[in-house]
Amino acid sequence: MKLNIAVLPGDGIGPEVTAQAIKVLKAIAMEFNHVFTFNTALVGAAAIEKTGLPLPEETVSICENADAILFGAIGNPKYDDPTTEIRPEQGLLGLRKTFGLHTNIRPVIAYEDLLNKSSLKIKQIKGTDILIYRELTSGIYFGEKHFSDEEASDVCTYRRSEIEKITHQAFKAAQGRKKKLTLVDKANVLASSRLWRKVVTEIAEEYPDVSLECRYIDNAAMELIINPRQFDVILTENMFGDILSEEASVIVGSIGLLASASIGDTKAMFEPIHGAYTKATNKGIANPIASILSAAMLLDHFGLYDEASLVREGVDKSLKLHITTPDLNTKYDNISTTKVGDFIEDFIHNPDETNLN
Amino acid sequence: MKLNIAVLPGDGIGPEVTAQAIKVLKAIAMEFNHVFTFNTALVGAAAIEKTGLPLPEETVSICENADAILFGAIGNPKYDDPTTEIRPEQGLLGLRKTFGLHTNIRPVIAYEDLLNKSSLKIKQIKGTDILIYRELTSGIYFGEKHFSDEEASDVCTYRRSEIEKITHQAFKAAQGRKKKLTLVDKANVLASSRLWRKVVTEIAEEYPDVSLECRYIDNAAMELIINPRQFDVILTENMFGDILSEEASVIVGSIGLLASASIGDTKAMFEPIHGAYTKATNKGIANPIASILSAAMLLDHFGLYDEASLVREGVDKSLKLHITTPDLNTKYDNISTTKVGDFIEDFIHNPDETNLN
Numbered sequence: 043m044k045l046n047i048a049v050l051p052g053d054g055i056g057p058e059v060t061a062q063a064i065k066v067l068k069a070i071a072m073e074f075n076h077v078f079t080f081n082t083a084l085v086g087a088a089a090i091e092k093t094g095l096p097l098p099e100e101t102v103s104i105c106e107n108a109d110a111i112l113f114g115a116i117g118n119p120k121y122d123d124p125t126t127e128i129r130p131e132q133g134l135l136g137l138r139k140t141f142g143l144h145t146n147i148r149p150v151i152a153y154e155d156l157l158n159k160s161s162l163k164i165k166q167i168k169g170t171d172i173l174i175y176r177e178l179t180s181g182i183y184f185g186e187k188h189f190s191d192e193e194a195s196d197v198c199t200y201r202r203s204e205i206e207k208i209t210h211q212a213f214k215a216a217q218g219r220k221k222k223l224t225l226v227d228k229a230n231v232l233a234s235s236r237l238w239r240k241v242v243t244e245i246a247e248e249y250p251d252v253s254l255e256c257r258y259i260d261n262a263a264m265e266l267i268i269n270p271r272q273f274d275v276i277l278t279e280n281m282f283g284d285i286l287s288e289e290a291s292v293i294v295g296s297i298g299l300l301a302s303a304s305i306g307d308t309k310a311m312f313e314p315i316h317g318a319y320t321k322a323t324n325k326g327i328a329n330p331i332a333s334i335l336s337a338a339m340l341l342d343h344f345g346l347y348d349e350a351s352l353v354r355e356g357v358d359k360s361l362k363l364h365i366t367t368p369d370l371n372t373k374y375d376n377i378s379t380t381k382v383g384d385f386i387e388d389f390i391h392n393p394d395e396t397n398l399n
Numbered sequence: 400m401k402l403n404i405a406v407l408p409g410d411g412i413g414p415e416v417t418a419q420a421i422k423v424l425k426a427i428a429m430e431f432n433h434v435f436t437f438n439t440a441l442v443g444a445a446a447i448e449k450t451g452l453p454l455p456e457e458t459v460s461i462c463e464n465a466d467a468i469l470f471g472a473i474g475n476p477k478y479d480d481p482t483t484e485i486r487p488e489q490g491l492l493g494l495r496k497t498f499g500l501h502t503n504i505r506p507v508i509a510y511e512d513l514l515n516k517s518s519l520k521i522k523q524i525k526g527t528d529i530l531i532y533r534e535l536t537s538g539i540y541f542g543e544k545h546f547s548d549e550e551a552s553d554v555c556t557y558r559r560s561e562i563e564k565i566t567h568q569a570f571k572a573a574q575g576r577k578k579k580l581t582l583v584d585k586a587n588v589l590a591s592s593r594l595w596r597k598v599v600t601e602i603a604e605e606y607p608d609v610s611l612e613c614r615y616i617d618n619a620a621m622e623l624i625i626n627p628r629q630f631d632v633i634l635t636e637n638m639f640g641d642i643l644s645e646e647a648s649v650i651v652g653s654i655g656l657l658a659s660a661s662i663g664d665t666k667a668m669f670e671p672i673h674g675a676y677t678k679a680t681n682k683g684i685a686n687p688i689a690s691i692l693s694a695a696m697l698l699d700h701f702g703l704y705d706e707a708s709l710v711r712e713g714v715d716k717s718l719k720l721h722i723t724t725p726d727l728n729t730k731y732d733n734i735s736t737t738k739v740g741d742f743i744e745d746f747i748h749n750p751d752e753t754n755l756n
């Protein structure tokens with residue numbers, strides 16, 4: 043298969059982790075006789091520095107011409123001043139909006155080999171396997187904004203059609219899993235949540251094999267920690283999905299492990315959940331696994347399931363052998379970002395032989 | 400002291416837990432020679448059933464004439480249909496708005512005797528002592544709402560003056576504690592959050608002895624679990640405060656332990672964080688401690704510190720002796736809501752003699 047991949051490393055640790063994902067994708071291409079080409083483009087603070095804009099026109103056109111986008115990370119404390127008008131995050135939000143990437147999928151899996159890394163008790167999390175469906179191009183992120191020194195506001199709007207799209211995707215995903223869908227909203231307070239509840243409840247009738255449960259966000263934020271295994275597919279709006287998915291990283295043991303796919307009607311982007319982690323930049327301590335697993339989701343997206351599986355096996359093996367960055371490692375010192383990427387690359391070339399060396 | 404207390408038991412387990420708080424307040428009045436009078440009024444689903452309205456005029460006037468309000472719980476799945484226009488929660492939101500209860504204070508304390516009840520590892524939570532300041536009368540809860548079958552929206556607006564009030568309270572609280580204040584917002588996306596950040600940063604200069612840290616809500620939802628001890632006072636807007644405080648209950652071990660005070664310029668209300676928990680109604684399994692600790696916050700509010708301390712000692716003793724409802728108990732069966740209330744009442748009368756009998 044030929045795939046033209048736009049690579050947007052972005053800020054902070056973005057470039058280092060993305061480099062490992064590319065390494066892994068190149069190894070896959072070699073082993074499976076695919077042709078993957080990579081075109082790098084600027085986004086975020088890196089783009090502001092060079093062009094004045096967080097999402098330059100050239101980046102948009104590179105993405106337009108690509109089959110998929112591999113995204114790194116975004117953000118820089120330099121832009122923390124709340125009156126700053128041009129900010130790195132606008133690059134990421136712009137990409138999501140420009141390419142209509144409405145459905146963000148975030149898997150949360152408690153790896154056997156990492157159970158002891160979690161802040162949660164092992165018996166609490168063992169076996170957790172959740173798929174979060176987060177709406178990504180609407181809600182309070184994209185509603186009208188107003189900012190003055192005296193008053194500021196954000197509007198959270200949802201249209202039925204926006205809710206329908208992701209809801210069907212989420213129900214279909216649940217059908218292939220444990221057949222349970224949890225809608226998370228705040229329908230006891232928000233009008234937009236009540237529309238979510240109405241639309242999702244209606245659509246549920248088309249999926250009689252899936253059981254639907256509705257929870258308020260405050261309650262879900264608690265239940266996710268108390269009893270994460272009760273969840274199968276979680277469906278939610280943009281802001282609640284942002285909060286819940288980062289919170290869910292505590293189950294997995296490190297935010298550096300969480301990958302995501304942002305799927306639109308014609309384009310898809312693959313992005314770790316973690317941020318730019320500016321303080322860690324170029325120290326070799328950034329965990330590349332979220333980026334590598336995002337690359338695996340990219341492969342899945344194009345039907346390259348064996349390829350994606352092999353990447354995931356490489357990740358599993360690295361975790362089992364403690365070839366992991368310091369956020370996870372207690373066994374070895376000095377396992378760098380690059381070393382983890384190299385290990386998984388080697389594994390792809392020689393799945394049966396790769397061991398710690 | 401003479402105190403006229405409006406009691407709004409509300410729905411579900413509200414009446415049972417509130418009854419225990421009243422029992423405790425009566426014991427305090429007797430021991431310390433105060434005169435507390437209690438006037439009960441309807442709110443929520445209970446009020447809708449009797450009057451058609453979630454916050455009847457009579458309830459408002461009882462509260463108006465009271466020195467303080469003791470609130471139970473609100474909500475009933477009967478009103479879950481998203482098109483229902485009159486809903487129980489409007490009663491609670493109406494109270495908060497009518498009496499301008501802008502500052503909601505939610506303590507989160509890891510009790511030594513309950514460390515093993517938490518889903519979190521003991522070493523993770525031991526010593527946690529957080530005070531959450533949640534803005535309670537503005538933000539997306541109270542902005543303009545629009546609901547149709549095709550589109551729905553909620554507006555999140557904050558005015559500078561609304562932010563200033565609670566911010567001063569929060570800084571003052573931090574001065575009397577570990578002198579650290581964490582603002583939780585989503586300033587990388589929301590205009591309203593950027594105003595929060597601006598105003599709070601400005602006010603911080605008036606409190607040079609308090610260190611200010613700003614965090615995004617997604618990150619805070621993760622850090623609260625990974626390392627709760629890093630927090631002292633958390634300051635945040637209405638919706639984020641709702642989510643974070645319920646999430647924080649996992650540190651304490653049960654949502655049934657979390658109390659809160661909602662303070663306005665002229666009136667204050669004391670309310671457990673938990674909801675109506677309809678399924679548990681009248682089973683004697685509801686934990687009354689959140690309501691009893693809310694009563695302790697009421698006593699504190701009127702400067703009755705010794706009285707409040709005695710109530711808290713009673714609570715501590717009940718926890719130490721496992722005189723607790725099933726959400727916490729693994730030692731004894733059948734310790735009911737009333738039994739916990741009775742124990743703490745007895746303790747107040749005989750602090751040195753009360754034991755399990």
Ligand SMILES: CC(C)[C@H](C(=O)O)[C@@H](O)C(=O)O
Binds near residue numbers: 117131315588617
């Ligand atoms: C960087 C930020 C704008 C972004 C978001 O809030 O969506 C991030 O937190 C994420 O979850 O992808």
Ligand SMILES: CC(C)[C@H](C(=O)O)[C@@H](O)C(=O)O
Binds near residue numbers: 488491672
């Ligand atoms: C019942 C509900 C409206 C309320 C809220 O969201 O404020 C509750 O969750 C709380 O935290 O007091």
